Amino acid sequence: MDEYDIIDDAEIEEIKKSLADEDLPSAVDKIKDYFAQLDLVELNIAITGESGSGKSTFINAFRGLGDEDEGSAETGVVETTTEPTVYPYPKFPTVKLWDLPGIGTPRFKADEYLKQVQFEQYDFFIIIASDRFRECHANLAAEILKVKKKFYFVRSKIDSNIEAEKRKKTFNKEKTLDTIRDNCIKGLGEIGLNSPAVFLISCFELGLYDFDRLEQTMEKELPQHKRDVLMLALPNITLEINKRKKKALQSNIWKLALLSASVAAVPIPVFNAVASFSVDVTILVSELKKYYNAFSLDPDSLHKLSEKSGKSVDELKVVIKSPLNKEITQDVVIKLLTNSSIFAVGAVGEYWLGFIPGLGSLTAGPLSFATIYYILKKCLNELAEDARNVLLVALQTSV
Ligand SMILES: Nc1nc2c(ncn2[C@@H]2O[C@H](COP(=O)(O)OP(=O)(O)O)[C@@H](O)[C@H]2O)c(=O)[nH]1
Ligand SMILES: [Mg+2]
Structure with a gap:
């Protein structure tokens, strides 16, 4: 045998x-x-954040696409739409990423925004910030919790931060990452969240920094069926x-x-x-x-x-x-x-x-x-x- x-x-x-x-x-x-x-189970993930934070770039990378591939989300453009745009996984189309309109414009109101994007239809939100933690992030996070949905807070463009910090004589990578992470944790702490889920990533190199931890946290918190389809759909990015x-x-x-x-x-x-x-x-x-x-x-x-x-x-x-x-x-x-x-x-x-x-x-x-x-x-x-x-x-x- x-x-x-x-x-x-x-x-x-x-x-x-x-x-x-x-x-x-x-x-x-x-x-x-x-x-x-x-075969039928749907997973709808909403990607939100300020215009220019890297939402569309994240969506492409998370689907295993380059920014110029067919079917990819357009990146680097000024957002004009007020409608969410859907991007299904090419091989597993019941798993969908939604590119939401940008937050943080002068007239932004988190509660109206959530209604406008029809928050009920999403399994959870990923809030992307590419710079310092701001009030619009806090407002949106608080409002998402109020309507009993989940969110993960992603701080993008970490590669740029590391590059910039490298110019300093006292550069220390771990310290830089901790400082960025602490800024987000503190911001979310102010709306009453203890140890909130914050993940540092680079959309250009999704396999680095906190991406594995983000994926594992999402997976852990999903019901079995949804967990299984997410696992199938994700591109094979890391070991x-x-x-x-x-x-x-x-x-x-x-x-x-x-x-x-x-x-x-x-x-x-x-x-x-x-x-x-x-x-x-x-x-x-x-x-x-x-x-x-x-x-x-x-x-x-x-x-x-x-x-x-x-x-x-x-x-x-x-x-x-x-x-x-x-x-x-x-x-x-x-x-x-x-x-x-x-x-x-x-x-x-x-x-x-x-x-x-x-x-x-x-x-x-x-x-x-x-x-x-x-x-x-x-x-x-x-x-x-x-x-x-x-x-x-x-x-x-x-x-
Ligand atoms: N260095 C760096 N640039 C990024 C990253 N993510 C997005 N970008 C750039 O930031 C700009 C805005 O990205 P985009 O995805 O269009 O942002 P959106 O408006 O939120 O959809 C583009 O020029 C991207 O190439 C990242 O992780 N690192
Ligand atoms: Mg975009």
Whole structure:
């Protein structure tokens, strides 16, 4: 079993716990519901702040786009609109960033502003400030809390502050960052917030400073479904995000395997004819596509990363080892299945029956479960590793 023994105790415990209180068919129904909802769940994030603070630049970077890419928000222009503009994630369009009109104009009133942008429709706000903390920030923050919404306070253009401070003989990076952070914390403290969430970032180098912490805080505070879609949609910008994407995707594998086992599906011709069995190929195709997009390994994302990092697409692709580095179709997946040596191990199905007792009574049974589980796990490991290596190559030049 060695090669196939890729499940750890924690996961076995999770599966057992999830299935403990009900029979297998009703557990399967619940899992079906979970995935159906996952495809529908919307996440609406409002980006607000003064004109020129970097809202549009943040939106582009947060979607993995350059400022001049197709579909990107226009940056560096004087804002004239009073309407929020929506920017969906290219690969996960139910996740949307909203570019709100600028705050802080002489006639700005936080309560009217929130009504005007229809605050109810957003899951949370990101307030961006590129300079000192001002009254308009405090007013808006207080008003957002009043209407029972959440906000994260982002201080942008940190790269410029660091550059400017470097000119001083007494320059100390950490001290500079602390001073900026304290200014925002103090400002928010004055409206009665204890230890408010303040994040320092550079939209030009999103992977630096507090970006990972911002992402983790947002994720932690979202309900499960929304957390999962955010994790999928975010571009693979940092090693930490790469790790978290893998974890989020991994926790779905046994659920997908169980779905496959419970449907009557296409029989797969097995290369050595040791066993005959069926798997749901469509589950594999759609999940593998999801992996590709989530890890930014699709041609479009690689192209964008190449432009951003200054490395050619070929240089980035050199480190990709997974045999899946082409378009994922039914044919490709069936080939992957028939070439897999998993089926030579008759015992794998038995192994799973050990802790999912009802598995044998499902339509396609333990072997189908085992196949989907191992194939997805193997591909996820490979693709996460590939994505990590691509990121490392890209980061060599951009930092
Ligand atoms: N140095 C630096 N410049 C930034 C950053 N974010 C935005 N900018 C620049 O600030 C200007 C205004 O940005 P924009 O996104 O259009 O601001 P908006 O009016 O809030 O949408 C543009 O010239 C951007 O290139 C940043 O993090 N660092
Ligand atoms: Mg703008």
